[in-house]
Amino acid sequence: SFAPKRKRKDLLEKKKNETNVNLPDSDKITDEPSETRQAEADPKSPTKKKARSRKEEPEGDEPPMQQASQADDDDGDGDGDGETVDNEDAVSIETLGEGEEEIEQTSKDVKSSQSHEHETPVKQQMPHDAQNNDKMNILEVCSFQEVTSSQDEVPPSQSSIEERIVVDSTQTVVTDARKHIRPKPRWGHTMTRISNNRAILYGGQGHLEDFEETIFNDVHIYNIEEDMWSKPINCEGLARQWHSTTYIPERQLLISFGGETLCPKRGTRVTQEVMVLDTEIFLWYPPTCSGDVPSGRSGHSATVLTNSTSMVVFGGVRSGRWTNTMAVLDTLSWKWVAPKTQGDAPRPRSYHSATPVPREGKSWLVIFGGNNKNQSFNTVHCLETDGKTWTWINPVVSGDIPAPRTGHSATLLSDKRTILIHGGWDTMMDVEGKDMVFGDSYLLDTSNWTWTKNKVDSELFGDDNEENSKGPKRVGHCSILTSDGVLSFGGRNTERDDVEFCDDLQIIRKT
Numbered sequence: 217s218f219a220p221k222r223k224r225k226d227l228l229e230k231k232k233n234e235t236n237v238n239l240p241d242s243d244k245i246t247d248e249p250s251e252t253r254q255a256e257a258d259p260k261s262p263t264k265k266k267a268r269s270r271k272e273e274p275e276g277d278e279p280p281m282q283q284a285s286q287a288d289d290d291d292g293d294g295d296g297d298g299e300t301v302d303n304e305d306a307v308s309i310e311t312l313g314e315g316e317e318e319i320e321q322t323s324k325d326v327k328s329s330q331s332h333e334h335e336t337p338v339k340q341q342m343p344h345d346a347q348n349n350d351k352m353n354i355l356e357v358c359s360f361q362e363v364t365s366s367q368d369e370v371p372p373s374q375s376s377i378e379e380r381i382v383v384d385s386t387q388t389v390v391t392d393a394r395k396h397i398r399p400k401p402r403w404g405h406t407m408t409r410i411s412n413n414r415a416i417l418y419g420g421q422g423h424l425e426d427f428e429e430t431i432f433n434d435v436h437i438y439n440i441e442e443d444m445w446s447k448p449i450n451c452e453g454l455a456r457q458w459h460s461t462t463y464i465p466e467r468q469l470l471i472s473f474g475g476e477t478l479c480p481k482r483g484t485r486v487t488q489e490v491m492v493l494d495t496e497i498f499l500w501y502p503p504t505c506s507g508d509v510p511s512g513r514s515g516h517s518a519t520v521l522t523n524s525t526s527m528v529v530f531g532g533v534r535s536g537r538w539t540n541t542m543a544v545l546d547t548l549s550w551k552w553v554a555p556k557t558q559g560d561a562p563r564p565r566s567y568h569s570a571t572p573v574p575r576e577g578k579s580w581l582v583i584f585g586g587n588n589k590n591q592s593f594n595t596v597h598c599l600e601t602d603g604k605t606w607t608w609i610n611p612v613v614s615g616d617i618p619a620p621r622t623g624h625s626a627t628l629l630s631d632k633r634t635i636l637i638h639g640g641w642d643t644m645m646d647v648e649g650k651d652m653v654f655g656d657s658y659l660l661d662t663s664n665w666t667w668t669k670n671k672v673d674s675e676l677f678g679d680d681n682e683e684n685s686k687g688p689k690r691v692g693h694c695s696i697l698t699s700d701g702v703l704s705f706g707g708r709n710t711e712r713d714d715v716e717f718c719d720d721l722q723i724i725r726k727t
Contacts, residue, residue: 397447399436401717403623403692403708404457408470410495413441415696416470417705418493419456422717431455431478435493438705440698443678448498454491458567460518462527464547468496471527471547476514486534488512490545507552510543515566515586520547521579522572524603528581531565538564538588542599542606559608562597564588569626571635573662578602582635582662587622592642594620596665615667618658620644625695627702629726635660636670636702638724641691641710653711655688657702657724674722677703686718693718701725 399405405420417436424430433455437446459475470493479485488511493500516532527545531538540561544553568586572579581599585592594617598609624640638657645652657670674688677700686709693707702724708717 397436397445399434399445399706399719400432401719402432402706403690403717405432405694405706406459406461406472407438407694407696407705408461408463409696410463410465410468410470413439415440416461416493416495417694418453418461418470418472419459419475420692420706421457431457431476431484435498440703451493451498451500453493453500454487454489456487458514460516460529462518462520463495464520464525468494469547470495471518471545473518473527473529473545474513474516474532486512486514490550503550505545505550505552508543508554509552510541510554513539513566517568517570517583519570519572519581521581521601522574524579526603528570528599530570530581530583530599531562531568531586533566536589538566540564555606557599557606557608560610561608562586562595562610563593565593565622567622568593569624569637571626571628573628573635574632575600580662582626582660584626584635584637584660585621585624585640587643590644592620592622592644594618596660598662611665613660613665613667616658616669617667618656618669619654621654623691624654625693625702625704627695627697629659629697629702633661633663634726635662636695636724636726638674638695638702638704639688639690639693639707647711650711653689653691653709655690659726670724671727672725674704674724677721677723685722686720688722690718690722695724698723 399417400422402420402422405417407415407417409415415438417438418434420432421429422432433452435448435451435453437448438444439446453472455478456472456475457477460473462471462473463469464471472491472493473489474487476484477487488509490503490505491500492503510529511534513532513534516529518527518529520527525547527547529543529545531540533539540563542554542557542561544555545551546553562583565586565588569584571582571584573582574580579601581601583597583599585594587593596611596613598611600607600609618637620642621637621640622643625638627636627638628634629636636657636659639654641651641653643651655673657672657674659668659670660666661668676685686707689709689711690704690707691709693704695702695704697703700723704722704724705720706718710716
């Protein structure tokens with residue numbers, strides 16, 4: 217539950233005292249005496265030393281992920297949770313389906329920002345309804361590091377602090393334009409568009425500087441028009457991969473659910489935790505959820521239906537068992553329900569795609585692809601609802617049907633009826649001993665359920681050097697719709713010896 221108001225203010229006051237931002241007098245948003253602010257401006261202060269040390273530390277430097285060990289099946293077949301699962305011992309997509317013992321983790325005490333140890337990121341409790349009372353205090357600890365993708369790093373200068381601090385009056389945030397902020401190569405992350413010009417990237421799996429694999433907890437913001445990455449300060453979330461993020465534009469909230477996270481004793485574990493990022497002030501908080509909470513899982517889908525406050529969670533895998541159950545979270549009341557459905561549900565699967573498609577008076581959720589232990593899928597399924605009844609439809613598709621795949625991306629185009637599928641892989645097939653990774657794209661017209669192969673491959677986007685291009689083939693990437701086409705970031709290509717994780721941006725245009 218949320219912290220009492222007095223405790224919350226104490227935490228904010230503590231955070232404010234530990235975070236030193238030197239602003240011009242005209243832009244001050246603090247009630248501290250001038251002597252304290254002068255002390256904060258001292259480049260020799262501990263806070264300033266920590267700010268300079270950020271440049272030297274590798275981005276996303278979490279504790280190295282250990283190899284996942286055998287998990288305890290604490291969600292066994294006879295637990296009575298009502299889930300329909302594939303009960304075969306699984307060998308999923310490398311680390312994808314390796315669930316671990318659930319260690320539920322509620323809210324944590326705020327840790328000191330002065331610590332130089334690698335720690336689990338701070339989760340700051342701040343209910344959305346309480347923003348107005350503490351807005352000015354919160355803004356003091358929510359600043360940004362920002363730089364264009366072509367800018368070189370500039371050594372910190374003790375004599376020109378004011379020149380490096382930029383106040384964006386339109387968003388009331390502070391930006392530090394010194395560093396080259398670009399997400400590390402990764403897969404299993406999420407990328408969610410939050411406005412016409414901005415998208416948020418969160419989490420995923422990749423390498424540290426010593427090539428140890430880890431799960432990231434970082435948040436990056438991509439400015440589409442300016443081709444520029446920025447990183448909010450003090451905005452690390454729970455380290456997650458193969459989780460879901462869903463955006464609520466009316467309240468500027470990003471909801472993250474499930475996935476795999478770091479576990480000190482076992483390497484990774486699956487989680488059922490819900491965390492919310494307020495994208496107006498860039499603070500994470502745990503909502504107080506009630507109802508029939510779904511079990512932890514990874515490789516699931518979570519989608520807010522069109523013209524609705526309902527977030528639908530479907531499928532996923534845990535402890536080597538796949539599920540095809542559905543759970544619905546009301547994002548206003550934060551209550552989970554498990555509605556009864558009609559029709560034949562898709563087979564249990566993970567790493568599929570779920571795309572919301574608006575229909576007159578109803579909403580569709582179109583499911584494509586995914587995998588279980590024995591096979592990958594290329595079937596199409598549709599969940600239809602009017603908010604009261606939930607019905608599964610299995611349409612008969614025609615045209616140039618794509619090969620079975622999993623770990624692909626799916627994006628609804630601007631016509632609100634065509635879905636573009638890109639990439640993915642089929643772990644049941646291989647090329648010279650390596651998993652078959654796809655670089656093709658297909659278009660599904662949901663008005664007549666017809667497939668068409670897109671004839672244009674993806675291209676490098678923005679100011680990236682061609683040498684940075686990892687090619688169109690990739691799996692575990694994410695895509696968003698832009699005015700130029702479907703934009704993808706990250707992923708993995710195991711077919712190439714010189715490429716593992718990707719960090720380039722690729723654009724796909726409809727033919």
